[in-house]
Amino acid sequence: MVTCLADLMRPSVGFSAIRLLERAGCRVTVPEQQTCCGQPAYNSGEIDAAVPVAQAVIETFEPFDYVVIPSGSCAGMLSHHYPALFEGEWRERALALSAKTWELTRFLTEVALLPAPKRAALEAAVTYHDGCAGLREMGIQQQPRQLLQEQCGVQVQELTENQVCCGFGGTFCARMPEISGKMADDKLNHAVASGAKVLAGGDLGCLLHLAGRAKRRGLDLEIRHIAELLAGNPKGPGIGEGRQ
Amino acid sequence: MKVASQDFLQQAHEALRAKDKVERRDLLGQFMPAARDAAANAYGDFDGLRAHMKRVRGHTTEHLAHYLQQFEEAAVAHGNQVHFAATAEQLNSTVLSICQTHNARRVAKGKSMVTEETGLNELLLKAGLEVLETDLGEYIIQQAGEAPSHIVGPAFHKSLAEVRELFLAKHKLGERALESVSDIVEEARGVLRERFLAADVGIIGANALIAEHGTTMLVTNEGNGDLCANLPPVLIICTTFERLLPRAEDAMALQRLLVRSATGQSHTCYTSFYSGPRREDDVDGPLETHIILLDNKRSDILASDYHEILDCIRCGACLNHCPIYIGVGGHAYGWVYPGPMGSVLTPLLTSLEQSHDLPNACTSCGRCAEVCPANIPLPDLLRDLRQEESAQQLKPARWRRGLRLHAWLLRQPVLYQRLTGWSMSALGLLGKRRGAFRRMPFASGWTSQRDFPAPEAGGTFMRQYAARKRRGGRRG
Ligand code: SF4
Numbered sequence: 139m140v141t142c143l144a145d146l147m148r149p150s151v152g153f154s155a156i157r158l159l160e161r162a163g164c165r166v167t168v169p170e171q172q173t174c175c176g177q178p179a180y181n182s183g184e185i186d187a188a189v190p191v192a193q194a195v196i197e198t199f200e201p202f203d204y205v206v207i208p209s210g211s212c213a214g215m216l217s218h219h220y221p222a223l224f225e226g227e228w229r230e231r232a233l234a235l236s237a238k239t240w241e242l243t244r245f246l247t248e249v250a251l252l253p254a255p256k257r258a259a260l261e262a263a264v265t266y267h268d269g270c271a272g273l274r275e276m277g278i279q280q281q282p283r284q285l286l287q288e289q290c291g292v293q294v295q296e297l298t299e300n301q302v303c304c305g306f307g308g309t310f311c312a313r314m315p316e317i318s319g320k321m322a323d324d325k326l327n328h329a330v331a332s333g334a335k336v337l338a339g340g341d342l343g344c345l346l347h348l349a350g351r352a353k354r355r356g357l358d359l360e361i362r363h364i365a366e367l368l369a370g371n372p373k374g375p376g377i378g379e380g381r382q
Numbered sequence: 383m384k385v386a387s388q389d390f391l392q393q394a395h396e397a398l399r400a401k402d403k404v405e406r407r408d409l410l411g412q413f414m415p416a417a418r419d420a421a422a423n424a425y426g427d428f429d430g431l432r433a434h435m436k437r438v439r440g441h442t443t444e445h446l447a448h449y450l451q452q453f454e455e456a457a458v459a460h461g462n463q464v465h466f467a468a469t470a471e472q473l474n475s476t477v478l479s480i481c482q483t484h485n486a487r488r489v490a491k492g493k494s495m496v497t498e499e500t501g502l503n504e505l506l507l508k509a510g511l512e513v514l515e516t517d518l519g520e521y522i523i524q525q526a527g528e529a530p531s532h533i534v535g536p537a538f539h540k541s542l543a544e545v546r547e548l549f550l551a552k553h554k555l556g557e558r559a560l561e562s563v564s565d566i567v568e569e570a571r572g573v574l575r576e577r578f579l580a581a582d583v584g585i586i587g588a589n590a591l592i593a594e595h596g597t598t599m600l601v602t603n604e605g606n607g608d609l610c611a612n613l614p615p616v617l618i619i620c621t622t623f624e625r626l627l628p629r630a631e632d633a634m635a636l637q638r639l640l641v642r643s644a645t646g647q648s649h650t651c652y653t654s655f656y657s658g659p660r661r662e663d664d665v666d667g668p669l670e671t672h673i674i675l676l677d678n679k680r681s682d683i684l685a686s687d688y689h690e691i692l693d694c695i696r697c698g699a700c701l702n703h704c705p706i707y708i709g710v711g712g713h714a715y716g717w718v719y720p721g722p723m724g725s726v727l728t729p730l731l732t733s734l735e736q737s738h739d740l741p742n743a744c745t746s747c748g749r750c751a752e753v754c755p756a757n758i759p760l761p762d763l764l765r766d767l768r769q770e771e772s773a774q775q776l777k778p779a780r781w782r783r784g785l786r787l788h789a790w791l792l793r794q795p796v797l798y799q800r801l802t803g804w805s806m807s808a809l810g811l812l813g814k815r816r817g818a819f820r821r822m823p824f825a826s827g828w829t830s831q832r833d834f835p836a837p838e839a840g841g842t843f844m845r846q847y848a849a850r851k852r853r854g855g856r857r858g
Contacts, residue, residue: 140843142792146806147835149843168847171795179789181746183768184782187789194793270747299412303705307745312827313781314391314743319831320398320709321745324408350832353818378835380817 139199139216141209142174143342144363148377151342154369155208155242162250164206169198175215181308185223192220196231204249205239208365209341210272213241218275241272242365243281243340252289252368259291260371265334266294266364267325267348269341270303282340282364289368297328306347322351329359336360336376338367349378383501383529386716387728387737393714394743403539403711410538411708417646418699418753425642435639436757438632439693443684449593449626456596457673460658465674470500473676477502477585477618478509480672484616486511486582492600492607493517494587495533495696496620496676498718499731502585514577516606518570525552531712533719534644534698539711542566574606584610584668588621589640589695590633595657598625598673599633601640603651611656617668619656622676624692630655636695639755643697683730688763691726693756700750700760706743715740722750722760729767738776741767803845810837 140152152168159166176191195216199205207213216239220232246252264286272278286292305311305321325348329337337352337359339345349361360376375381386393398404422428442449454464467473473496481489489511497503503513503524515524519537523530525548530536537545546560549569560566586607588598598619600607611617627633641647660667683692701707701721712720717737719727725740741764750760771777791798813819813836822834840846 140847145843146802147837149838149840149846152843152847168844170844170848173792173795173798176789176792179785181765181768182781182785183765183770183772183777184785184789185769187786191789191792270745270749274748274752301749302411303745303747303749305705305745307747309781309785310742310745311831312825314394314706315827315831316391316395316398317706317709317743318745320404321705322832324705346835347832349835350818350828353833353835354820354831374838375817378818378833380813380815380836381839 139172139175139195139205139207139212140168141207141212141342143346144208145173147346148342148363150372150374151208151363151365154363154365155206157369158242158246158252158365159206159250162246162252164204164250167202172198175212177212177215178308180215180219189223192223192232193228196220196228196235199235200231203238204245205235206242206245207239208242208363209343210241210269210276210278211341211343213239214271214275241276241278241340243285244276244278246368247281247284252285255289257370260367262292262336262360263295263334264290264292264336264338264367265297265329265332266300267297267304267329267337267339267344268300269339269344272340273301278340282338285368286338286364292367295332295334297325297332299324299328304344304348306341306344308343311347318347319351322348323355326352326355326357326359330357334359336362336367338362338364340364345377349376353378383498383718385728385732385736387732387740388716390714390716390737390739390743393716394710397710397714402541404709406539406541407708407711411702411705414646414702415753418643418702421642421646421648422753424648425638428642431635431639432755432757435632435635435755436693438627438635439756442626442628443689443692446623446626446684449628450623453591453593453596453626456594457658458596460596461671462596462658463670463672465672467674467676468678470676470678473497473500473620473674473678474502474505476672476674477620478505480616480618481506481511481583482509484582486616488512488514488577488581489583489585490514490516490578490581490610490614491520492584492586492602492610493520493536494585494620495718496587496622497585498530499678500620500676502620514574514581516574516578516610517602518567518604518606521570521574522548525549529713530718531720532698532701533696533723539713575609578609578613581610581614583616583618584612584614585618585620586610588619588625590636591621591623591626592630592633592655593626593628595630597630597655597657599637600654600656601637601650601652602654603645605652608652608654611654612666612668615669617656617659617671619671619673620676621673622678622680624680624694640695640697643695643699643753643755679731687766688726688730690756690758691723691730691763693758694723694727695756696723697755699753699755703749703753705747705749706745710743722764723758726760726763726767734767734770734774735776738767738771741765741771799842799844803842806837807841807845810839810841812836814839
């Protein structure tokens with residue numbers, strides 16, 4: 139599943155994920171009718187609006203063996219929150235989807251392993267932001283670090299307080315922008331202090347929010363989704379950067 | 383206490399502008415979680431203890447009537463008088479009438495969130511009584527005329543310098559340095575001790591009610607609770623039924639969870655058990671003791687989908703771990719209980735209408751639930767409250783319409799892809815040079831703080847993917 143944010147804002151994340159999965163020996167399909175997992179409505183308490191979206195997703199992905207998503211938060215939505223939305227038959231179907239849903243980096247370290255890369259190491263100091271849902275709902279923590287090490291020869295320079303939220307929070311960031319901005323600043327200050335030039339992460343929501351704030355503050359940080367780094371030394375501009 | 387939660391955003395705005403306070407809170411947000419984590423790790427199977435407590439609490443609520451009766455009977459047998467108060471007003475008037483029966487003039491209080499909730503001090507003061515808070519933090523904010531900013535450390539928001547100024551102004555003790563924390567503590571001690579001895583009534587809270595013995599447990603670091611309980615001739619314990627536990631050993635398990643989660647200690651300095659009035663051979667203790675059990679909507683909560691919030695043991699860990707609480711501080715929440723637990727409790731104990739911003743002050747990051755010793759699914763409860771906010775049409779209509787329209791569009795893939803394909807290509811082209819927009823129609827919330835990153839050039843993923851498929855290219 140390609141997340142709505144990757145679809146709209148950063149297609150290269152979707153294509154990078156496809157490339158990685160193919161490299162790991164998978165046959166990859168992105169169903170035409172997929173749109174989004176329905177998290178914005180769900181998290182804002184519009185549960186009845188989120189239910190039919192969830193049903194559409196469940197139906198769309200039923201024919202596949204695995205559903206792999208380049209986002210901890212969308213994967214968490216499918217795995218943990220969908221089953222809680224239903225009872226009876228739909229709950230069974232949601233549970234079946236939950237059981238085969240994987241966040242990308244975990245899938246690449248536990249199910250379909252990536253072969254050793256043939257390219258040179260990435261010459262960059264990289265730090266990593268753990269998205270909260272990935273960290274707490276999907277158990278994503280060491281997998282991206284391991285992959286960056288194996289695939290890119292990069293040792294992550296850790297952020298202080300790396301388990302603290304960056305302040306994105308879906309609609310939260312627009313409903314309480316000031317608080318959200320303060321949280322982004324804390325995260326970005328830690329990123330700058332880490333000495334890294336690249337801030338990577340597994341969730342585009344966080345990354346777009348951080349990139350927008352970094353741009354506003356004029357910080358010299360290249361912000362990228364981890365799939366872009368893993369798929370090969372990316373050449374296009376980082377998130378929120380222009381073409382010079 | 384008056385509810386000011388409807389002004390959360392404004393209060394948060396002001397809190398974020400006071401830079402020195404922001405820095406103090408940032409330190410708190412680093413120091414307290416580190417202390418809690420160290421203590422939890424040192425304990426060993428802390429999560430096992432949490433799970434055990436959850437089962438005990440589940441069992442207790444399931445047999446609430448039984449344990450309540452057992453507690454009451456045992457407490458009465460020790461000579462306590464047990465009162466039930468359905469509302470905040472009832473608790474306050476019960477306390478007042480006890481004070482009046484004894485012609486009391488001075489009341490010494492230990493730290494009690496329940497009486498903050500009912501606004502007891504205000505009523506007693508109005509009735510002409512002298513009320514003295516004896517917990518150091520509570521004493522400081524009482525002198526400063528402020529509300530608590532944290533359920534464990536009510537004066538966490540005050541710096542040493544501020545407390546120094548306050549004491550120099552309030553205590554007429556002449557020239558003195560008052561420079562260190564221990565100077566401050568010494569001075570407060572001296573002032574308070576004298577007044578303990580003069581108090582006619584002591585009021586304290588409770589951390590646990592032990593059904594099998596009819597005793598109450600209180601956990602403190604300053605010992606002030608014991609002085610309030612033992613020196614004045616009359617003791618009133620203000621508490622609520624969700625503190626009830628079947629056995630003394632359950633209270634000990636709770637104590638282990640509580641202190642590690644609250645302050646990172648393995649023990650507090652004092653853990654006291656109160657059984658009732660002085661017996662014949664006792665050398666000290668109150669002559670008369672009252673236990674008041676407040677309901678204040680808790681029975682309703684117990685019967686609702688939010689019942690798990692009644693398992694809260696008031697440790698404050700969810701506050702210390704919440705980046706939003708740390709960001710804006712306790713006063714921004716506008717009532718007695720701040721942070722994640724407060725954002726659940728305030729709407730339930732006051733009204734959602736007044737406080738519906740609070741459940742939205744959450745990114746669902748899950749850090750609170752991760753550390754909550756009572757294993758309360760706080761982010762889920764907050765989401766449920768947001769659902770209720772929506773059902774009661776309290777959410778800004780613009781938001782609600784937008785979210786619902788979006789959810790509807792998601793189910794029309796062809797239309798969705800056509801709309802997004804077109805607009806993202808346009809945005810991608812427009813933003814190609816700078817890579818981001820400073821302003822964006824319909825997204826002022828976003829762009830007030832951040833630029834809006836431009837979509838990557840080349841159109842949406844779905845569009846590019848379809849084009850590649852048409853060309854027969856398999857590879858991305
Ligand atoms: S909700 Fe949990 S973490 Fe928060 S104060 Fe209560 S017991 Fe502590």
